Amino acid sequence: MSKRLIIFDCFGVIFDEIAPIFFNKYLPEEKAAEVKEKIFVPADLGLIPYEQIFEEISKALDMDKNSIIEEWEGLIHLNEDMIPVIKKLGENADIALLSNAPLGFVERIFEENSLAPLFDKIVISCNIKMSKPDPEIYKYCVAQFNKNYDKIYMIDDNIKNLEHLPELGIIPIHFTDIESMLDKLN
Numbered sequence: 001m002s003k004r005l006i007i008f009d010c011f012g013v014i015f016d017e018i019a020p021i022f023f024n025k026y027l028p029e030e031k032a033a034e035v036k037e038k039i040f041v042p043a044d045l046g047l048i049p050y051e052q053i054f055e056e057i058s059k060a061l062d063m064d065k066n067s068i069i070e071e072w073e074g075l076i077h078l079n080e081d082m083i084p085v086i087k088k089l090g091e092n093a094d095i096a097l098l099s100n101a102p103l104g105f106v107e108r109i110f111e112e113n114s115l116a117p118l119f120d121k122i123v124i125s126c127n128i129k130m131s132k133p134d135p136e137i138y139k140y141c142v143a144q145f146n147k148n149y150d151k152i153y154m155i156d157d158n159i160k161n162l163e164h165l166p167e168l169g170i171i172p173i174h175f176t177d178i179e180s181m182l183d184k185l186n
Contacts, residue, residue: 003093003094003148003149003150003151004092004149004150004151004152005093005094005147005151005152005153006089006095006153006155006185007098007138007141007142007153007154008086008096008097008119008155009097009099009132009155009156009158011099012156012158013155013156013157014078014079014082014086015077015078015079016076017157018076019040020032020036021075023035026061027061035057035061039056039057040053040102041131043101043102043103043126044100044101044102044131045126046102046103046126046127046129048102049103049104050102053102076109078113083115083118085178085181085182086118086119089185090120094145094147095118096120096121096122096123096145097122097123097124098123098137098138098141098154099123099124099125100131101124101126103127106122120145121144123140123141123144132156133160133163135164138170139168151171152170153170153171153172153173153184154170154173155181156175157175157176159174173185
């Protein structure tokens with residue numbers, strides 16, 4: 001049997017997206033991208049704590065911070081159908097999570113949903129001061145296993161995060177749904 005490493009993105013794969021849904025509700029696409037870039041690039045690098053994100057969003061949208069937090073938290077939705085799939089894949093492969101996220105956020109929602117045991121390694125951008133699509137973060141994630149693999153896959157809903165993976169020896173899988181993901185893994 002071949003040795004495989006399967007790396008999952010968090011938001012848009014295991015959990016629904018949050019930031020794009022939130023910002024697209026309140027801002028035109030171009031302005032939403034600008035605000036996300038200004039707030040989430042530093043947050044994903046661990047430069048802005050999770051709590052400060054809401055202060056920044058509040059300023060950018062001229063909205064009440066507590067209302068934003070309440071709506072944001074309401075958008076956290078686990079793709080429960082993914083859990084048995086990850087468990088099954090973990091029987092014959094090493095499983096990693098690689099996510100761009102601010103300090104403490106992924107850890108909290110993983111704890112609330114008892115998800116950490118599904119993964120052999122969890123790499124969050126803010127903890128290592130690198131974020132996708134920087135090639136170094138993928139190399140770092142793979143190096144955490146200190147193994148040679150026959151195949152390494154990265155499953156992400158954001159095409160931008162997958163573009164240069166073949167150059168690193170990683171097979172990109174654009175996540176749209178579980179069935180097509182499994183077809184590509186087989």
